[in-house]
Amino acid sequence: MTLSIAYLGPVGTYTETATLAYTQWLQETQGKDSILCPYPSIAQTLQAVATQEADFAVVPVENSTEGSVTITLDTLWQLEGLQIQKALVLPIHHCLLATVSSLEEIKTVYSHPQALAQCQKTLESRLPTVQLVPTASTAEALQSLKTEKNSGAIASSRASQLYNLPILISYLNDYPDNCTRFWVVGLETTTEGKYLSLGFSTPANEPGALVRPLAVFAQREINLTRIESRPTKRSLGEYLFFIDIEGSLTQSPVQAALEELPKYTEVLKIFGNYDVLSIQATGNNK
């Protein structure tokens, strides 16, 4: 059986690189074949799994420079039954692709808003007068190079090869350790792994309403590696919380914490228990 894997396309996005690393890992460790299915948005990628159009989705979760990819968290909360199967961490090295030969000729730079933000300071110092134009993906930004001579696009070196477009600046990141964490999401319930992700809402406007659920983990010396808040969308000042802990559902302190947690939360969702796969920028897993 060939597995179908949904990702934010078209080919040449960083999500595709992460997805290729995952399919290689599936092939090497489990002997499973898979095909990649590009979708135009992250929400549609996750919906494809919820409706069983695809077996897995690979979605960006957070970047070390720009922070959370909020549409991923919001969609995971809204859809039922999705479970994180694996996390992938990909180093992100942005390049400036252009068909002109000097920086002075560039008037406009296109890219995904996250990529523009990750290169903001470099762009300000090296291309202070260009207009920055957001696009739906880094790969989509390349379309503009075909029709608009005095333009540049921020994308990966892989995208440069795939679309046969020259690299004008090979390193554009503001921060050298620029990495993005991705989640592989499926329908199978996961019960084992190094990390556990969950989301909850709390009773509003009570002193300590947020501290109490977090203390449930701290009291048991369970490390909280990430906390993110998102609006409930109903009313200003009402939030959902997404947390990642180091721990497995097979460990009794984690089990005890999860038994106590519903005392302090309104809605509680377990998003999965999973391991991390580190990958190189070329798409090979280490």
Added chain:
Amino acid sequence: MTLSIAYLGPVGTYTETATLAYTQWLQETQGKDSILCPYPSIAQTLQAVATQEADFAVVPVENSTEGSVTITLDTLWQLEGLQIQKALVLPIHHCLLATVSSLEEIKTVYSHPQALAQCQKTLESRLPTVQLVPTASTAEALQSLKTEKNSGAIASSRASQLYNLPILISYLNDYPDNCTRFWVVGLETTTEGKYLSLGFSTPANEPGALVRPLAVFAQREINLTRIESRPTKRSLGEYLFFIDIEGSLTQSPVQAALEELPKYTEVLKIFGNYDVLSIQATGNNK
């Protein structure tokens, strides 16, 4: 003396509406005149105050549907000496502006990414096939209507009047209680008000590293109204935390909490102690 107030322009943005409400309040309560100075980005708006080019900046902080405006938090953390003087809450009612007379004629919809996201579900159901194109502000989205007949722009009813552009759909929000919180930022140190905002980094990778600073407030029954994490940008998994509490620097439990807090934080910044001004969508303050 006339005060200069920086905001994300051009005229017709929601930030301008919030800024007008603030200038009206300044006039009515303090008899002060002010002029509005539009800037092309939120970062430049805040920098104008830091460099004393402007007396105050009005910047969006969070929206009830889409969450934090991360560039505001990141810039506030990076610049020195900025203090929140006041919070403003503005109801946001998005309209679809277009020069064509039916929805079927619209091929592309332009707006700021936050506005596109706040109308996402409505757009999917009423305009499922249109292309969504992000712009630097809602007012800038209107430029496209001049050159591209089959386009629409999401902006305010005030923008429709200012630019003399017809409204095709007068209510486009996904959620009825769509509100944005703004901060008025200046250089004067604030020591009194209903809310206190602060930011801190914590020693990394220790169980309870985040819970301890939050418990400092919970133990004193001080209500935490918001918590937001942002990456330090150095390395994946390292965060800064921005919190808002209900309390004033004149209150002894707050003073005691702030004395204890540095035990559990690395860098700690107090962003200001301020009150909230509620405003109507028309720009009049209640």
